[in-house]
Amino acid sequence: MLPRGSKGWVRYRLGQAMEEMFACESVAYNLIGLYDDATSDALRVESTVAKYFGTEGLHRNLHYLEPVYGIEGQTQRYRIEKDRRDMRVMTIYEGTNEIQQFLLLKDLTDMIGPKLDKLEGVEAKADGSPYAEQVRCLNEMLTGLHERLQLTRKTYKSAAWRRALVQPIFFRLSRMAVLPVQDAERK
Ligand SMILES: Cc1cc2nc3c(=O)[nH]c(=O)nc-3n(C[C@H](O)[C@H](O)[C@H](O)COP(=O)(O)OP(=O)(O)OC[C@H]3O[C@@H](n4cnc5c(N)ncnc54)[C@H](O)[C@@H]3O)c2cc1C
Numbered sequence: 132m133l134p135r136g137s138k139g140w141v142r143y144r145l146g147q148a149m150e151e152m153f154a155c156e157s158v159a160y161n162l163i164g165l166y167d168d169a170t171s172d173a174l175r176v177e178s179t180v181a182k183y184f185g186t187e188g189l190h191r192n193l194h195y196l197e198p199v200y201g202i203e204g205q206t207q208r209y210r211i212e213k214d215r216r217d218m219r220v221m222t223i224y225e226g227t228n229e230i231q232q233f234l235l236l237k238d239l240t241d242m243i244g245p246k247l248d249k250l251e252g253v254e255a256k257a258d259g260s261p262y263a264e265q266v267r268c269l270n271e272m273l274t275g276l277h278e279r280l281q282l283t284r285k286t287y288k289s290a291a292w293r294r295a296l297v298q299p300i301f302f303r304l305s306r307m308a309v310l311p312v313q314d315a316e317r318k
Contacts, residue, residue: 235305
């Protein structure tokens with residue numbers, strides 16, 4: 132239930148939340164489809180992205196919607212206060228989100244990076260597609276990720292994920308791998 136007198140900016144916040152929900156659901160349905168497909172390879176990376184993206188998405192939504200309720204959103208009058216408490220654990224169990232970034236970093240440097248090197252051009256083709264602009268953005272992100280992965284592997288080899296002290300610096304690469312999902316759903 133929304134507070135009385137909700138105005139235009141509330142619709143804006145609701146729009147942001149709807150986008151987020153749509154993106155999270157799309158990632159989840161895509162993953163379910165991949166699991167149902169008997170020809171799918173191991174889906175460790177995809178599952179990691181989905182867990183990380185989906186649970187962080189919950190918190191992005193709380194961030195968008197809490198201001199709608201104002202100070203009362205912090206009271207038990209509205210369910211959003213309980214949602215904030217309940218959702219915190221989602222980023223912790225089933226492997227904390229820090230660990231998801233760690234796993235992504237490991238797979239990016241050791242498994243995905245070498246695969247990307249072997250591809251002639253990593254760009255997807257979208258000539259004539261109504262989604263040409265979205266594909267162009269995704270290509271740009273993928274190329275950026277690939278370049279940074281190459282540099283990281285050349286300089287640090289596997290040390291980027293093996294050494295606890297430098298891991299957090301390279302977690303940015305993990306987040307880069309998740310961003311195209313988010314962006315693709317939004318465009
Ligand atoms: C309410 C709840 C229900 C649960 N239910 C189940 C269940 O049904 N079945 C089940 O099997 N488990 C369950 N768990 C366990 C849960 O999966 C683990 O608690 C969770 O995976 C985190 O592991 P940990 O507690 O051992 O954290 P730790 O491994 O002790 O980590 C502590 C902190 O350090 C961070 N950290 C650790 N290593 C690194 C690293 N290398 N780089 C960066 N950060 C790091 C972690 O992200 C975390 O923030 C549950 C936990 C909770 C809280």
